[in-house]
Structures are given as structure tokens and as C-alpha cells.
Amino acid sequence: xxxxxxxxxxxxxxxxxxxxxxxxxxxxxxxxxxVRKGGLPYLFLLPALLLELLIHFIPMIFxxxxxxxxxxxxxxxNWQGAPWAGWSNYHVAVDFHAAIxxxxxxxxxxxxxxxxxxxxxxxxxxxxxxxxxxxxxRGRAVLRTIFLTPFALPVYASVIVWAFMxxxxxxxxxxxxxxxxxxxxxxxxxxxxxxxxxxxxxxxIWRNWPFAFLCVMAGLQGIPRDLYEAxxxxxxxxxxxxxxxxxxxxxxVNQVLVLVLFLWTFNDFTTPFVLFGSxxxxxxxxxxxxxxQASFITWNFGEGSAMSVLMLLFLLVVTAAYLLVTSRRSxxx
Amino acid sequence: xxxxxxxxxxxxxxxxxxxAAACGGGSSSGGSGGxxxxxxxxxxxxxxxxxxxxxLQADYNTLNPELKKFKQQTGITVKLQVIGWADLLNRIxxxxxxxxxxxxxxxxxxxxxxxxxxxxxxxFDSNTISQVGGTSHFLxxxxxxxxxxxxxxxxxxxxxxxxxxxxxxxxxKAAGIANPPATWDEMVADGKKxxxxxxxxxxxxxxxxxxxxxxxxxxxxxxxxxxxxxxxNPTFTTAANVAAVQQWVNFMATxxxxxxxxxEYDQNQSLSDFAKGKAAMLLWQAAGTTLKADxxxxxxxxxxxxxxxxGTPSASNPxxxxxxxxxxxxxxxxxxxxALKFVKFMTSQSESTVLNGKYGSIPPVKxxxxxxxxANQEQTVLRDVLSNxxxxxxxxPKEAQFETTVGAAVKNLxxxxxxxxxxxxxxxxxxxxxxxxxxxx
Numbered sequence: 001x002x003x004x005x006x007x008x009x010x011x012x013x014x015x016x017x018x019x020x021x022x023x024x025x026x027x028x029x030x031x032x033x034x035v036r037k038g039g040l041p042y043l044f045l046l047p048a049l050l051l052e053l054l055i056h057f058i059p060m061i062f063x064x065x066x067x068x069x070x071x072x073x074x075x076x077x078n079w080q081g082a083p084w085a086g087w088s089n090y091h092v093a094v095d096f097h098a099a100i101x102x103x104x105x106x107x108x109x110x111x112x113x114x115x116x117x118x119x120x121x122x123x124x125x126x127x128x129x130x131x132x133x134x135x136x137x138r139g140r141a142v143l144r145t146i147f148l149t150p151f152a153l154p155v156y157a158s159v160i161v162w163a164f165m166x167x168x169x170x171x172x173x174x175x176x177x178x179x180x181x182x183x184x185x186x187x188x189x190x191x192x193x194x195x196x197x198x199x200x201x202x203x204x205i206w207r208n209w210p211f212a213f214l215c216v217m218a219g220l221q222g223i224p225r226d227l228y229e230a231x232x233x234x235x236x237x238x239x240x241x242x243x244x245x246x247x248x249x250x251x252x253v254n255q256v257l258v259l260v261l262f263l264w265t266f267n268d269f270t271t272p273f274v275l276f277g278s279x280x281x282x283x284x285x286x287x288x289x290x291x292x293q294a295s296f297i298t299w300n301f302g303e304g305s306a307m308s309v310l311m312l313l314f315l316l317v318v319t320a321a322y323l324l325v326t327s328r329r330s331x332x333x
Numbered sequence: 334x335x336x337x338x339x340x341x342x343x344x345x346x347x348x349x350x351x352x353a354a355a356c357g358g359g360s361s362s363g364g365s366g367g368x369x370x371x372x373x374x375x376x377x378x379x380x381x382x383x384x385x386x387x388x389l390q391a392d393y394n395t396l397n398p399e400l401k402k403f404k405q406q407t408g409i410t411v412k413l414q415v416i417g418w419a420d421l422l423n424r425i426x427x428x429x430x431x432x433x434x435x436x437x438x439x440x441x442x443x444x445x446x447x448x449x450x451x452x453x454x455x456x457f458d459s460n461t462i463s464q465v466g467g468t469s470h471f472l473x474x475x476x477x478x479x480x481x482x483x484x485x486x487x488x489x490x491x492x493x494x495x496x497x498x499x500x501x502x503x504x505x506k507a508a509g510i511a512n513p514p515a516t517w518d519e520m521v522a523d524g525k526k527x528x529x530x531x532x533x534x535x536x537x538x539x540x541x542x543x544x545x546x547x548x549x550x551x552x553x554x555x556x557x558x559x560x561x562x563x564x565x566n567p568t569f570t571t572a573a574n575v576a577a578v579q580q581w582v583n584f585m586a587t588x589x590x591x592x593x594x595x596x597e598y599d600q601n602q603s604l605s606d607f608a609k610g611k612a613a614m615l616l617w618q619a620a621g622t623t624l625k626a627d628x629x630x631x632x633x634x635x636x637x638x639x640x641x642x643x644g645t646p647s648a649s650n651p652x653x654x655x656x657x658x659x660x661x662x663x664x665x666x667x668x669x670x671x672a673l674k675f676v677k678f679m680t681s682q683s684e685s686t687v688l689n690g691k692y693g694s695i696p697p698v699k700x701x702x703x704x705x706x707x708a709n710q711e712q713t714v715l716r717d718v719l720s721n722x723x724x725x726x727x728x729x730p731k732e733a734q735f736e737t738t739v740g741a742a743v744k745n746l747x748x749x750x751x752x753x754x755x756x757x758x759x760x761x762x763x764x765x766x767x768x769x770x771x772x773x774x
Contacts, residue, residue, distance in 0.1 A: 074730070076426060076429050076451055076453075077429050077432070077452045078452075098770065099767050100770070100771055103771070168593075168594040168596075169594040169602075189751055192540065192597045192747070192748035192751065193751070193752050277540070277599060279542060279737065279740070279741040298733075298737055298738070299426070
């Protein structure tokens, strides 16, 4: 494609005249000129754009299409033939007085609580660790590498290991808390009941904080050392340095970091699925698993898609609002 | 800034759409090719086998020699893929949606009616079933789990199983119990005697929806209950069903003959507990091979028919579900003739004998059953249960949903019981009502 442009370009550029009778050849050469002037970068982007459309948007459009269909087990063989459902899938999903809607709402709140806790603590741990390892000391490289291991491990393998550790009878966690330290009066359940929520939060933090650590560490490299030295001469303590120098300098990094962590955590499917199987206990029934169950396990793909679309809309709204608020603040400040 | 915002929004959209994409997607694996019209010689078909042995590799080792035999006899090559239970249903659904999949597939027999409703499988009408030996070739009880009543079956049985009560002989002797319990009351009484010193009377899989379903289904049947009415609509909250679920959970909650830790079991940990002597009783289908692998000698345990409410087990007073595996042909198969020949081979008297012998299951083929005497006491009991007192799970399209929703409800109740919360009839009824409400649509 680029070859043909270069081939045509010199002639188009050399004899472009104004006021002459337009002939097809000239018109096309004028087009090429325009393309050459402003459109060429977009032309280069075209293949990527088409692939993006193919990989991301077409499946999404199919998902939206399916959410308006009564796609149950009777129609999956010929899903185009499934009857249109209008808004009924959405009505069922947002009817919070009925069983399906109220279960979805419950799952939504669980996911929100899970996301806020997991993202907040991941960010906190990552930032603290990055600040503490900012100054050089013996063994810093080793420590940083160790910190990054949870992020490098395959999700499935690490979550399976966590599932073993959280087991009631033989799990390491109960062994430590109950048998060795005697903190709990009897062994606790971690994979069922209320604690399952905390088990999920703990694993999510364990998996995501190294990423926060990595990002903040990179952000810290960009802060000039003179700022700290100058402030130290002016008598600023460590807390003041963190508040007045480190945090404002990290604003851009944090903006992206928190957003990415939020989206990852809210959408996380692998961790709860590996930990709990296809039916998560109700205190840890996060939305990704809930939708999976609504579509794959009960074979109601229209309903599942409608829930997915609702989740998409929610995330879009949150993301847009977040970016609007944070970027306005940063341009004001 | 504007561009970052737009691209961030796009990124958000993209990450969400992974889920949407998962709903629209369909994977195909393997393909069927070759084979000129009219002749099946040199044809190649793909077979998705379910995981029957101790591991996927064990299944390859078991099945490959048989497939070689089939190739020698017919010239048809069979490409084998053994698929774990966790993936099998999803893979079948994906193949159904995309129209691209294997030619022959194993299915859990409780899925029969649900999958039949999708229209994915070749119906075994009178002409088709005669090609694999006819309806009378198979046991009637096993044929009862091949599709909804009154409709043309879309599968034929290949392996059959039934539940048995496995009990630890030494622990029974030590507790002074002469015979295995015949009724649930006796079982609870025995269980209380056997529960001591960290050991428990009964081991169960509290977090496994299917196991929960099989057991509450039978308990409900014994009380004259049913989870579906005649037209296939759910009736989860009837008194019999509530009582059945409560009875099952109460083995842990009030009778305390089940270790609370069993509430989170879903990886066959109950078998290993039984094998290690941590529990004295176990309700399971053909547990022999697994118990041996877990280090329990076959003479250390006995097998009896599962308990009933009262009286003796019979077809009207059942003590087990008809468990088993069916084999089906995809309607989209380009090699239906070859696929049917393969089904005929796998359900022939000789292959049925060989395969069921290797897996420790019961041949659903009459001639194979008659020709092979039971290998041990376990086989004798399970065969007796299957032929005399086992009933099929409801063969209705919503069965798969039933297993998911009610299975999960029982799992939640076990979580309550394990945490020491009381499990009242009202709690059970509320859980079942919520499960039933989710069946709509």
C-alpha cells in the first residue's frame, strides 16, 4: 500500500494546477496529495484499526445483539433463529425485587466492596513498598525481585496453591492461625461462608500489589533528587516530603494505575473461578462469576449478555467520570 | 488529554468486552474429514471421551487399543480427545453453537434431555437405533436416561453406574455394629456410634452440586416428592423436597455424623477421607478403583445398598439414581455413517464388556451384562441396585439448570451448617424458592 503512494506522489506533486478542467486522473492525484499531506498517518493506522474492530468491537456488538435475544438452550444450535426478546432480558436483570435481579444487585455490591478493598490495599502496599525501597541499600535488587514474583507467577497455579492453603482441614492458613498461634478458637472456613470474601480479597491483593509497586517505582525514578535535598535543607520531614513532593509527582502514574487496577479487579474472573469453581459462595459472588453462571451454567446466554452489557455501561460511566474528575484536578493543580 | 481520555474509555470498553466475547464465541477443535460418499472406509472421525479413569492419560491408555481394534475392523480412524468433566459441557455447548465439533461425544446421562432440547445430536429413531443393535440391545433402566420421555432419544448408554453404601469393616466391628444400616434412621444411629476421636460416621461432598443433587433427589423420591411436575416445570418448594434437603444437610447440622469440613469438599476428598479411615461410611458410585488408588485394600470395606426411609428398596422405593455415561452423534457430523459404526462398536457386547470391566462400571448392554459375572462384592451390589431400585433423574430440558441452582443452594446450606447456624425448614424453603425463581426464562 505504501509503495503505490510513493509511486504516484511525485507526479501528483509536480504539476498540480488550479482552474483547469478537472479530469479523473487529476482528481485522483489531488486526492493522493491530500492523503500525502494529512492522511498518510491514518492510512498507516488503518490495518491496526481494522484489526481492533475485528478483535474488540465485533464480538462486543455480537454480545449486545445477543442481549436482545431469547437465547436459551433451545436456540443455541441456530442462534440467529432465536426470537427477539426486546428489553425483556434487561427488565429481568434490573428487576431488583425478583430473584434474578436481586441476586445481580447483591453480586454488584459484593464486587464493588471487593474492588474498593482490593484496589485500595494493593495501591497502598505497592506505594509503601516502592517508597521504602527507593533508597539504595544492600539486597535491594533481591527484595524488589521477590516483591515482583506474585505478578510473574501464572494465575491458575498460584490461585490453586492459595486454595490449598485456605482449606479447612489441612490448609496452611488454619494450621498457622489455629494450631500454631492459637489466634482462633476453632479452625475457620475460608472457601465457604463469610470468610470467602476475605480470602478473595487477600489473593487479589497478593496478585496485584506488585504491579502497583512496579508502576510507582518507575514513577519515583522521574522525581529529581534535588527536590528532596532542597526540602531537607528547608527542614521538611519524611512525611512532608511524601505529601508535598512524592504524591503530587506521582499523580499521573497513580491516575492510570488506579484505573487499570480497578478494571482488572472488577472484571477478574480467573481468581474467583479457580478458587470457588463455577458456583461461588454468596458472600464472594463477584459479578464476573455471576454472569458466567447466568449464561453458561443455566444456559441463558441472552440474560448473561444483558448483564454483561449492563456491566460494560457501568464501567464506561465510572471510567469516564474518573478520568474527567482526575484530569480536571490535575490541569487545575 | 482528550485523546488519553478517549483511549482510556476504549480500553475500559475493550476489557469489559472480553466477557461479551466469551458469550458469542465458539471454539472448534478437531475436524472431520476424508471419506468418500457412501463409503466409510478410510474415513476419519473425532471422538470426545469423558474422563472415566484416574486421569486423562489413563483414559488415553484405556481407549487407544480399542480404537486400534476398530480401525482394523472398519478402516475408520478415530481421533480421540479425552475431556475433563469441568470442561465437557462447555465444549459441547461451544460445538453446538458453532456447528463445528466432534462426530461422536460422551455425555453425562443427566444432561441428556437438556442437550436433546438443543437439537445438537442425531436422534436415534427406529431406523438409526437399529443400526447400533436396537432398543432391546440396552438395559431399559439405562435407556430411561437418554432423553425426555415420549421423545426420540438422542444418545445411547455406554457405561452405567449406581450408588452404593461403602462402609469400613474394621470401624463397624470396633463400634459393635454387625450389619450396614438399611434405613436412614439406622444410619444416623450407627453414624453417632462411629463418630468419635476426630473420625466421623459419614463422608460427603458438600460443595459439589452434582453429588448434592443426586442425594437430595433420592431422599425426596423416598418421601414421594419430585422436583418437577409432569409438564417439566420446577416444583422445588414442596414439603417433600424441603424435608429431603433438610435431612441431607442435617446429617451435618443436627445429627453431627458428618465432619463440618466436608462442607467445602468438591474434589472427591470424601473418598480419600473414607480410604484413610477418617469416615466410616460413604455413598458413592463405583468407588473401588479410587479407593484402591488412595491406599485402601478391597477387603477393608464392604458395600451395601444405600439406605431408604423404610421398607425395602424397589423401583417404587428407590435408593439410587441411574448414573452413567451416554454416547451421542453430532447432527453436524459429515461422517454420520462412520460415527454410527463407531457407536455400534463401542456398545457391542465385546467392547461393552472390555470397557466397563476396565472402568469398574456396569455394562448397560444386556448381552454383556449377562455374559460377565460381577467381579466382586461391590459389583454384585451395584448391579443389583441398578437393575432393581434405581430411578433416572428428571429427564426434562431444565435438568442442567436444576443441578446448578439447587446444587448451589444445598452448598450454601452446608456452609451455614458448618458455621454452626441452624438450618430450619424455613431457611431451606427460602433457598429452594430462590433457586426456583432463577429457573425462569
